[in-house]
Amino acid sequence: MPESHALFSLRGVSKSFPGVKALDQVQLDLYPGQVTALIGENGAGKSTLVKTMTGIYQPDDGELRFGGELISLDTPEAARSLGITAIHQETVLFDELSVTENIFAGHYLTHARSGRLDWPLMHARAQQILQDIEAPVDPKTPLKFLSIGQRHMVAIARALSFEARVVILDEPTAALSHHEIEELYGIVRRLKKAGCAIMFISHKFDEIFAIADRYTVFRDGCHVADGRIDEVDEAQLVTLMVGRTVEQVYPKVNATIGEPVLQVRNLRHPTEFDAISFDLHEGEILGFYGLVGAGRTELMQALFGVSKGVQGEVEIGQQAVTIRSPADAIKAGIVYVPEERQAQGVVLELPIYQNIGLPQLSTINTSGVLNDRAEYALADSYARRLQVKAPDWREKVGNLSGGNQQKVVIGKWLATKPKVIILDEPTKGIDIGSKAAVHAFMCELVQDGLAVIMVSSELPEVMGMSDRMIVMHEGLMVSEFKRDEFSAERIVSAATGG
Amino acid sequence: MKTLLQNREVLLAVLIIVLALMVGLVMPDFLLPSNLLAVYNDTSILIILALGQMLVILTRCIDLSVAANLALTGMVVAMLNSAYPDVAVPVLVLAGALLGLILGMINGALVWKLGIPAIVVTLGTMSIYRGIVFLLSDGAWVNAHEMSAAFVSIPRSELLGIPVLAWVSVIVIVLMAHFTRHRRLGREIYAAGNNPTAAFYTGIQVGRLQFVAFSISGLLAGLCGYLWVSRYAVAYVDVAAGFELQVIAACVIGGVSIMGGIGTVQGCVLGALFLGVINNALPVIGVSPFWQMAVSGAVIVIAVIANAKSERKTGRIILKKAALQTH
Numbered sequence: 001m002p003e004s005h006a007l008f009s010l011r012g013v014s015k016s017f018p019g020v021k022a023l024d025q026v027q028l029d030l031y032p033g034q035v036t037a038l039i040g041e042n043g044a045g046k047s048t049l050v051k052t053m054t055g056i057y058q059p060d061d062g063e064l065r066f067g068g069e070l071i072s073l074d075t076p077e078a079a080r081s082l083g084i085t086a087i088h089q090e091t092v093l094f095d096e097l098s099v100t101e102n103i104f105a106g107h108y109l110t111h112a113r114s115g116r117l118d119w120p121l122m123h124a125r126a127q128q129i130l131q132d133i134e135a136p137v138d139p140k141t142p143l144k145f146l147s148i149g150q151r152h153m154v155a156i157a158r159a160l161s162f163e164a165r166v167v168i169l170d171e172p173t174a175a176l177s178h179h180e181i182e183e184l185y186g187i188v189r190r191l192k193k194a195g196c197a198i199m200f201i202s203h204k205f206d207e208i209f210a211i212a213d214r215y216t217v218f219r220d221g222c223h224v225a226d227g228r229i230d231e232v233d234e235a236q237l238v239t240l241m242v243g244r245t246v247e248q249v250y251p252k253v254n255a256t257i258g259e260p261v262l263q264v265r266n267l268r269h270p271t272e273f274d275a276i277s278f279d280l281h282e283g284e285i286l287g288f289y290g291l292v293g294a295g296r297t298e299l300m301q302a303l304f305g306v307s308k309g310v311q312g313e314v315e316i317g318q319q320a321v322t323i324r325s326p327a328d329a330i331k332a333g334i335v336y337v338p339e340e341r342q343a344q345g346v347v348l349e350l351p352i353y354q355n356i357g358l359p360q361l362s363t364i365n366t367s368g369v370l371n372d373r374a375e376y377a378l379a380d381s382y383a384r385r386l387q388v389k390a391p392d393w394r395e396k397v398g399n400l401s402g403g404n405q406q407k408v409v410i411g412k413w414l415a416t417k418p419k420v421i422i423l424d425e426p427t428k429g430i431d432i433g434s435k436a437a438v439h440a441f442m443c444e445l446v447q448d449g450l451a452v453i454m455v456s457s458e459l460p461e462v463m464g465m466s467d468r469m470i471v472m473h474e475g476l477m478v479s480e481f482k483r484d485e486f487s488a489e490r491i492v493s494a495a496t497g498g
Numbered sequence: 499m500k501t502l503l504q505n506r507e508v509l510l511a512v513l514i515i516v517l518a519l520m521v522g523l524v525m526p527d528f529l530l531p532s533n534l535l536a537v538y539n540d541t542s543i544l545i546i547l548a549l550g551q552m553l554v555i556l557t558r559c560i561d562l563s564v565a566a567n568l569a570l571t572g573m574v575v576a577m578l579n580s581a582y583p584d585v586a587v588p589v590l591v592l593a594g595a596l597l598g599l600i601l602g603m604i605n606g607a608l609v610w611k612l613g614i615p616a617i618v619v620t621l622g623t624m625s626i627y628r629g630i631v632f633l634l635s636d637g638a639w640v641n642a643h644e645m646s647a648a649f650v651s652i653p654r655s656e657l658l659g660i661p662v663l664a665w666v667s668v669i670v671i672v673l674m675a676h677f678t679r680h681r682r683l684g685r686e687i688y689a690a691g692n693n694p695t696a697a698f699y700t701g702i703q704v705g706r707l708q709f710v711a712f713s714i715s716g717l718l719a720g721l722c723g724y725l726w727v728s729r730y731a732v733a734y735v736d737v738a739a740g741f742e743l744q745v746i747a748a749c750v751i752g753g754v755s756i757m758g759g760i761g762t763v764q765g766c767v768l769g770a771l772f773l774g775v776i777n778n779a780l781p782v783i784g785v786s787p788f789w790q791m792a793v794s795g796a797v798i799v800i801a802v803i804a805n806a807k808s809e810r811k812t813g814r815i816i817l818k819k820a821a822l823q824t825h
Contacts, residue, residue: 056699077701088699094692096759105689106700108682116680274817295817475817 005068007032007197008053008084008166013062015048020401022048025062026223028216030166030197035188037208037229038201039241040218041458046201049218050170053199054086055079080107083165087155087172093143100126100139103158129157134183148293149180156187167191168199173207178496185211203458204492205234217241250439250464255446257467258282259317262334262420262451264303267312272298273475276312280420280451285442287466288455290495295475296455297339300422304336305329316419330359333419337409337426339455345409348398352390353379355397356412382411387437403434410441421445422453427461439465459488473497506753506804510768514775521779528782535660541774542667543722543729547741548748548770549674549763550715555749556691557708558758559609559616564719565741566627567601571723573631573640576733580644587648595720601627602716606709616708624742632735642731650731663725670718675763683710692759747794748773751801772797 006029015023023045030036040046051057053064055073064071066082073079093102100119103126109118126139135153137146143154152172159167169188173181188211191198202208208215209229216226217240225240262280267273273295280286288296302310305323314321321332329336338345346355357375379393386407390400397408406426413421423442427435442465446452456462462469469481471494479494481487522529547564554561575594578585601623608619642650653663678684690697690704697704727733752769754761773794780790 054699055701075701075703076699080701093696094689094759096692097689101685101689105697106686106702108685110682115682117682117685119680271817 006030006065007067009065010049010053011063011065013049013052013059013064015052015057015059018399022221023052023059024221026218026221028199028223029226030199031214032165032195032197033192034213035192035198035200035211036214036216037212038199038216038218039208039237041241044218044241045221046218047170048221050086050088050168050199050201053079053166053168054084077106080162083163084168085159085162085164085166086168086170087159088170093151093155093158095144096142098140098142099130099137099146099154099157102143102154103129103139103161107162125161126157129160130154133157133160133187153180156184160187164191164196166197166199168201170201171203172200173202173204181207181496205237208237209234219243250461251436251443252465253443253447254467255283255443255449257284258449261317263313263315263318265313265315267299267302267310267314269298269302269307269310272307273302273472276477278470278477278480280453282449282451283446284467285446285452285454285465287462287469288453288472289457289459289462289469289491290472292457294472294495296472297424298475299472300336300424300453300455303329303334303422306336330416330418333417334422335413335416335418335420336422337406337413337424339424339428346397346405346412349396351394351396352383352388352400352408353393355379355408356382356393356415358412359416378415379411382415383408385414386411386441401434403437406434406438407441410438414445418450420451420453422455424455425457426454427456427458459491463488463491471495507762507764507768510752510765510772514768514772517772517775517779521775521783524783528779535664537774537778538771539661539664540778541770542663543725544741544744544748544774545667545767545770546670546718546722546725547715547745548752548766549670550718551745552749552752552754552761552763552766553678553687553711554616554708554715555746555754555756556687556758556761557704557711558691558694559708559711560620560746560756561602561605561712561715562617562620562742563601563605563624563627564715564745565738566624566631567598567716567719568723568726568741569735569737569739570601570627570631570634571595571598571720572727572737573635573723573733573735575724576640576645576649576727577634579646579649580640583646587646587652590649591721591724594724595717598720598723599713599717602713602719603709605716606712609712610705610709613705616712628735631737635733635735637735640727640733645728645731650728653725653729663729666721666725671763671767678763683707687711688759690759744773744794747798750798753801756802769801 008030010026010028012025012027013023014021014025026045026049028038028049038046038049048057052059053073055076055078058074064073071082094105097105100122104122109122109125110116111118123139130137130139130153133153133156135150135157137150137154143151146154156172172184188198188200200208200212212229214226215229215232215237217224217237219241258281260279260281265277267276276299278286288299290296298307301307303314303323305325305328314323316332316334321328323329323332323334326336347358353376356379360378376393383393388400388404388407388411390404397405400408426438442452442454454462454465463486467483469486469491470477471479471481471491473495474497478497481491518529527533547568551561551564571594574597575590578590578593605616605620605623608614609616653661655662657665678688686697686702687707687710689700690702690707694704726738748770749761749766750756750769751772752761752765752767754766776794776797777790780793781787785793
């Protein structure tokens with residue numbers, strides 16, 4: 001069948017950041033009236049590609065064509081004026097503003113003559129769009145009162161408020177329930193009929209096969225393959241995506257599982273989670289899976305003493321502990337490697353050794369004066385063990401790659417000799433090599449008798465690494481699986497409230 | 499009633515009324531309409547400057563140079579008037595506003611194009627502008643007898659029984675209310691301050707809006723330069739020294755979040771009026787000027803605490819039952 005001409009094409013596009021080549025000579029074609037699935041692991045360059053296509057990043061090299069014409073997208077405005085619109089992974093919206101304003105920010109509707117903003121018209125239009133996508137939200141509500149799923153629907157409504165010709169959906173289903181996903185499919189089909197070119201990014205193969213006409217696979221910033229979706233099967237796509245099979249990717253080594261170290265009983269928070277009870281044993285990796293916004297991070301932050309208003313019992317080694325601050329948690333032996341590495345995990349301006357020494361400042365001083373040499377020695381042993389790649393431990397952490405930064409964060413916490421280590425999305429946005437190192441290291445940790453909690457939104461990772469898995473949905477624990485009961489289908493169904 | 503009191507503007511208005519009534523108990527004349535109008539008139543300049551400052555704070559910046567801008571433009575228009583007494587006053591007012599606009603644009607350009615933090619930029623320009631006043635005047639005063647009669651009398655002349663100065667502030671309030679609600683730039687200022695990343699993704703140029711906010715703040719400061727020197731019939735180096743802090747305080751008391759993105763014209767005006775009532779009432783009931791400063795300071799701290807409480811992030815709403823409760 002002869003293909004129609006691509007509406008939007010990229011050829012030889014490259015984009016580098018300090019230390020990382022995010023996109024390397026990639027190509028992509030989007031056709032009118034067709035859905036192209038973009039497939040790739042985290043760190044494959046998908047988000048960078050989306051930002052390049054929407055004028056947020058400018059490529060270092062390569063060309064973009066729209067309707068055959070060579071174009072350059074210097075600003076998000078420029079992309080939007082061509083009808084290129086994206087729903088971003090982290091829905092970026094304005095908490096303090098109303099739903100209507102979130103939908104129309106940047107392209108307000110005005111009275112033609114006076115330039116005065118036409119609020120009645122915008123409210124009505126917003127109401128109309130929200131009704132079309134069956135999102136029961138009052139357009140005048142401030143966004144901060146909406147749930148995660150509702151916010152996502154507002155983001156979709158925003159994309160639909162443009163005269164869209166190219167719609168990019170960047171993991172749009174990550175925070176949506178079953179019902180909302182069905183709605184979304186409906187929207188996508190309508191956009192197709194209207195002749196839009198759609199790019200659909202998802203980790204979920206059932207969705208890809210349900211909705212896509214074409215596929216493009218990226219790996220480590222490179223274009224690997226593309227073609228018609230009915231010419232491939234899931235196994236072929238997985239192989240293209242990871243370049244090897246799952247068993248090779250996750251080097252799970254079983255450790256001896258011992259006594260419970262952490263016991264949580266009926267932990268609850270007024271708005272974030274409720275009725276959380278579980279045990280964590282020595283030598284165990286306990287996975288927490290759920291959709292984005294299911295309350296996993298909030299739960300982990302509560303265990304680490306970050307959140308206020310948490311109630312319930314926590315025992316460490318049969319001893320009840322009260323955790324009101326991260327300092328309490330560290331003292332009790334719980335440490336937390338956060339998801340937002342740069343914001344919460346490391347001090348970018350400080351050298352490696354000072355980052356590792358940071359939680360230990362009380363033990364590495366002599367009579368109140370910091371002992372720089374002791375700090376360096378402490379850091380040296382952990383940085384070596386974690387194989388941090390740097391010329392010297394005096395290197396600023398900001399100069400390291402994402403994977404090595406993550407190793408520094410883990411090293412910092414290991415130096416405190418914890419009993420429980422919580423890893424929140426430990427491999428988010430890091431390259432495959434570092435990923436494997438982090439996974440191998442997790443195995444080492446549990447072999448040393450540590451207990452690990454791993455939060456991840458990547459199902460293959462949770463399935464590959466965990467001994468046991470707890471699935472959360474809307475702030476509640478909905479099910480628990482032992483390793484031999486793991487089944488992608490049942491886990492996803494539990495996570496989406498099925 | 500309870501929800502009405504939770505609205506910060508209503509609460510602030512009630513506080514101002516209670517405060518005025520309390521002063522009225524000691525000094526009944528305070529509540530005479532003529533005196534209340536005098537209090538408003540006296541607060542007009544603070545209101546105008548606070549509204550300009552609000553725009554700047556909304557974009558997550560701060561303008562410390564407003565009072566110095568006022569002093570410089572005030573001195574320039576006063577010197578022009580004494581040198582060329584025949585030039586019509588409106589022309590001078592326009593010149594002052596234009597000069598203020600340029601001074602504001604300098605602030606804005608430094609913040610926008612060079613990405614220097616606003617507090618640093620305006621701390622610098624504050625000293626520069628104030629220094630230029632000294633260079634221009636050589637430290638000399640421009641006194642009432644050197645100004646033309648029209649120059650001094652316009653703000654005091656009455657229209658429908660209300661001084662022109664008060665009218666000017668009313669006009670600025672109305673224009674600003676329109677700007678923040680019904681103009682694209684006005685709304686984008688809120689978006690840019692509320693979430694600069696999201697604003698960028700939506701195609702809103704945050705830096706450009708900061709420039710706009712500084713420009714408007716400068717323009718209003720320039721306007722106030724004339725109003726101030728003509729009202730007090732004197733121009734000298736230290737005119738309005740330290741007044742920028744009152745201006746920022748008015749914003750904060752009025753609920754403008756120093757973190758940007760939150761604040762209303764009503765709140766800002768009420769914040770300025772609150773300070774105006776305190777400034778005018780305390781001397782009347784015999785409180786010493788030293789206590790006045792302490793009281794204003796205490797009010798600011800209390801306002802900041804109140805803001806922090808109401809703005810505290812409640813966290814995400816994930817649980818269904820919690821989501822239901824908020825609606």
